[in-house]
Amino acid sequence: MTNEWTKALHAEAYLARMKDIPHRDEGEAALLSEISSDSRRVLDLGCGNGHLLSLVLAHCPGATGVALDFSPTMLEKARERFGGDGRVTFVEHNMDDPLPDLGSFDCVVSSFAIHHCTHARKRQLYTEIFTLLESGGVFCNLEHVSSPTRELHIRFLEILGSRPEDDDPSNKLLDVETQLCWLRAIGFEGVDCFWKWRELALLSGRKPSNTGATPSEPTRIKQVVVLRHDLKMRRGKQIAQGAHAAMSFICRRLQAQDPVSLDDFTDAQHKWLTGSFAKVCCRVNSEPELMEIHDKALDAGLEVHLITDSGKTEFHGVPTRTCLSIGPDDADKIDAVTGCLELL
Numbered sequence: 001m002t003n004e005w006t007k008a009l010h011a012e013a014y015l016a017r018m019k020d021i022p023h024r025d026e027g028e029a030a031l032l033s034e035i036s037s038d039s040r041r042v043l044d045l046g047c048g049n050g051h052l053l054s055l056v057l058a059h060c061p062g063a064t065g066v067a068l069d070f071s072p073t074m075l076e077k078a079r080e081r082f083g084g085d086g087r088v089t090f091v092e093h094n095m096d097d098p099l100p101d102l103g104s105f106d107c108v109v110s111s112f113a114i115h116h117c118t119h120a121r122k123r124q125l126y127t128e129i130f131t132l133l134e135s136g137g138v139f140c141n142l143e144h145v146s147s148p149t150r151e152l153h154i155r156f157l158e159i160l161g162s163r164p165e166d167d168d169p170s171n172k173l174l175d176v177e178t179q180l181c182w183l184r185a186i187g188f189e190g191v192d193c194f195w196k197w198r199e200l201a202l203l204s205g206r207k208p209s210n211t212g213a214t215p216s217e218p219t220r221i222k223q224v225v226v227l228r229h230d231l232k233m234r235r236g237k238q239i240a241q242g243a244h245a246a247m248s249f250i251c252r253r254l255q256a257q258d259p260v261s262l263d264d265f266t267d268a269q270h271k272w273l274t275g276s277f278a279k280v281c282c283r284v285n286s287e288p289e290l291m292e293i294h295d296k297a298l299d300a301g302l303e304v305h306l307i308t309d310s311g312k313t314e315f316h317g318v319p320t321r322t323c324l325s326i327g328p329d330d331a332d333k334i335d336a337v338t339g340c341l342e343l344l
């Protein structure tokens with residue numbers, strides 16, 4: 001996937017126009033108002049020339065900062081900005097890779113950077129940020145998000161004096177709602193979009209105080225059953241279809257292979273089968289929605305079982321796709337696909 005930002009010219013072109021981003025100062029003011037001025041340790045992801053980190057450190061006089069970026073040009077500019085300020089350390093790191101061990105933070109910020117990662121990586125990064133945060137710590141992402149329609153995207157560009165053909169090929173824009181859902185599913189609290197002007201938005205949430213398990217613990221294995229709510233199936237029919245989906249993972253294996261041993265399963269499946277075999281049931285409201293989840297889960301490399309009812313007792317004899325199961329697998333991996341669905 002394209003990312004132009006390691007090129008010096010790309011970074012320099014941005015630095016020359018960054019002060020012209022409309023309403024930027026409003027977004028930054030909203031971000032600062034989410035941050036406690038007694039924060040002690042702050043991380044800026046995709047720090048560029050350190051502009052945002054300098055605002056946050058001015059707001060939190062007792063804090064130290066870590067400025068992370070993968071662009072040597074940007075890091076050089078950030079070093080120039082902070083000069084001999086011993087409060088700031090610099091980390092050259094590509095956010096496409098898991099974050100290195102940076103210690104813990106009570107504040108993680110980012111501005112206009114994370115949208116250069118793929119959607120799958122964005123979600124994983126949010127999970128890593130959750131893990132890095134102290135209990136009660138805050139994550140503030142002042143971000144470039146997608147417009148709901150192409151017309152609104154074009155209008156946004158017009159206001160910036162730009163056109164779709166000039167779009168940065170490194171941009172991988174995602175809507176606000178999906179990202180808020182992810183943050184909630186990961187475990188952030190008080191999640192909202194606190195400020196928005198067209199494609200610029202402040203997404204923020206806090207790690208609950210005294211939280212116990214972190215979501216990246218490998219023991220969080222689950223299976224998710226997704227059921228069509230629009231079919232208005234009888235309760236008993238719903239349960240039967242859901243059970244059918246949940247059992248398919250094991251029944252299909254038994255039918256295909258004889259004998260089957262626990263060693264034939266993945267680590268996650270093994271843990272699930274020998275543990276509490278956690279299940280969650282969510283709903284969708286149409287067949288296309290069901291199939292969208294089906295395709296996303298397959299793309300994410302998850303085991304999926306789609307149930308097509310023969311229609312003999314309901315659905316007037318018409319074979320009908322009623323539900324599916326995903327997993328069992330790592331809860332974070334499944335949440336990336338089903339995290340936005342309503343529980344049934």
Ligand SMILES: C[S@@+](CC[C@H](N)C(=O)[O-])C[C@H]1O[C@@H](n2cnc3c(N)ncnc32)[C@H](O)[C@@H]1O
Nearest residue numbers: 005046047048069070071094095096111113116
């Ligand atoms: C639009 S600039 C924003 C810079 C700064 N945060 C600001 O608000 O001015 C995007 C920044 O993200 C950095 N960036 C993009 N992709 C990255 C990646 N995969 N890993 C680390 N940094 C990345 C770029 O080098 C650049 O500094």
